[in-house]
Amino acid sequence: MRDSRSVLVLTNPYDVTANVVLRQLAVRRVPVVRLDPGTDLHMDASLTATYHMGEQRGALRTASREIETGGIRSVWVRRPSPYEGPQRLSGQDRRFAAEQALWGTGGILASLPNAHYINHPWNNRAAEYKARQLSAAQGCGFLVPTTVITNDPVEAREFVARQPGGAVYKPLWNTHYRVDDQPHSVWVEEVHADEITDAVSVCPHLFQSRVDKAFDARVTAVGDRLFGVRIDSPDLDWRYRQDRMTCTPVEVPESVTCAVRSYLSELLLIYGAFDFAVTAAGDWYFLECNPNGQWAWQPEEITAAIAHALADQLEKGPDT
Template sequence: MGAARPVLVVAERLDAAADMVVDQLNQRGVAVMRFDSADFPQHVSLTAGHRPTAAGWEGTLTDEHRSVRLEDVRAVYYRRPGRPLIADTVTEPYATWAQNQADAAMLNLLSALPVRWINNPHHDRIAAHKPQQLVAATRAGLRVPRSIITNDPDEARVFAKTAGGPLICKPVLGGRLDTGGDRQLMVATHRVDAADFDESVRLTAHYFQEDIPKKHEVRLVVVDGNLFGGTIIGTSEKARTDWRTDYENLQYGTTEVPDAVGAAVRRFMDSYGIVFGSFDFAVTPDDEWVFFENNPAGTWSWVENRTGLPIAAAHADYLQGSST
């Protein structure tokens, strides 16, 4: 890879956002090594050592095509990589133990590199917690929906009366239901009626919020303080409730971010020590921005593809080191 300091791109093989960032870096002549943690340890080799007088870990990361020295890395783009896969010849319980060892080694060694990150995975995990996000957003100066997490149907009914209007229910933890085979089911945000609350509420934690009236929604992508606002208008009831459930009935555009919202979003990011975030906002008929959540590893390639906003270039600026 020559003398140029490389950028590590740690992501799944099929990731459009990572593809776009790598393309931008390639256009600038920045050396890149891209790999998926799922290829470690079977197809990726890692050796790292630490001397008592050294500033950090030193060593090599190698796959079938290229090799980089850890001390030469200039930045890491860490985006939803898979977990290490252990050879089938290793049986349980040793396979799970070996996977955990490989996962910890790769994650913690990379996190120890004193370089630019989008985002450091340790910060990323904390920043992904939805209940804590509402606290951080409120402290930063953003409006958030009235919310309750409960498994008590009586408390849920009291909350519904207090909210005084329609409610939605959403997962506390994102992810998909594995229904067997190759099919996975997304648990979408959906409207609920307090008249239907019964003892089944006690079966798990439920995350209820007031249903915010929307003129449109905004997927606000933040990269190193740069704000890219993509608007989403749902033209069906499903799309207006959760736009991820009805892509065929969406209209896209761009929007300027109000100064007060932008300043609050930057404070929110600083509180977590992250430089990238993919925010979901509703804009009310009165043009008030209401924060729903931030995904610190959220999707954004479709925002650039639909709107032309230069999000990949902003990533490359930061990873290259050309941003301030």
């Protein structure tokens, strides 16, 4: 089957969040191709790109679809599997295949002519750096907790000791970690100066002044549309025990709305999941923005509205 003006969704086969949007597109009769490039191209899919005499052409073939890549209207970069190479290979052969796929397949899929990306994968990657987030947030008008990123134990201890309301530690990246061979997540935790050892010198660490918050807030942005949720949790990091948190819709202040839109423009993003700590006085402190954060865990009406907004973006394609 050959489709034109298709939406390309790059994600793994277990991504149920993507299904919420795909159902919206199906109702609208928008043709969709779902691809997990890190695995599908080792099986029954193929991708070709040709560059000749100022022209770029290409074809993507899956078990059920064949599309011309120049006709793809939108690309949703959701949660594709990493490029790890075919399982039938091992050692340096598998590493070689994985790296060639990253730079070849990844390059083609990030360079489709006239496609509308949510978000472009290179913009996603740039926006994932915590230091970049903090710098952009300050420039866009957000309130930002005082923060230091350092591998100097002395600097870290002195910083933490100076924070009158206490300090927290946050990982700079969600690195896969195991304890006793069991998956282990590193959560945001309160930290005291006397707990900081010289092990800090091994790599950069992020320490931040603790916000005396009344509640947390998540603002999901899709283009110009913002969806706010108040999160009440007994934990410092609400992600730790999500079964104990409650979520209710919340109005986003105009100052935060303006800063969110400025931030998206600055980092060239269409989508962003912003996390805030909100004080009893009503001050919204920027904590981070995940350019590809999950959103289907929110109240049903908010989840449905976000899915509708994403479907609108994917259906419309590039601005003309």
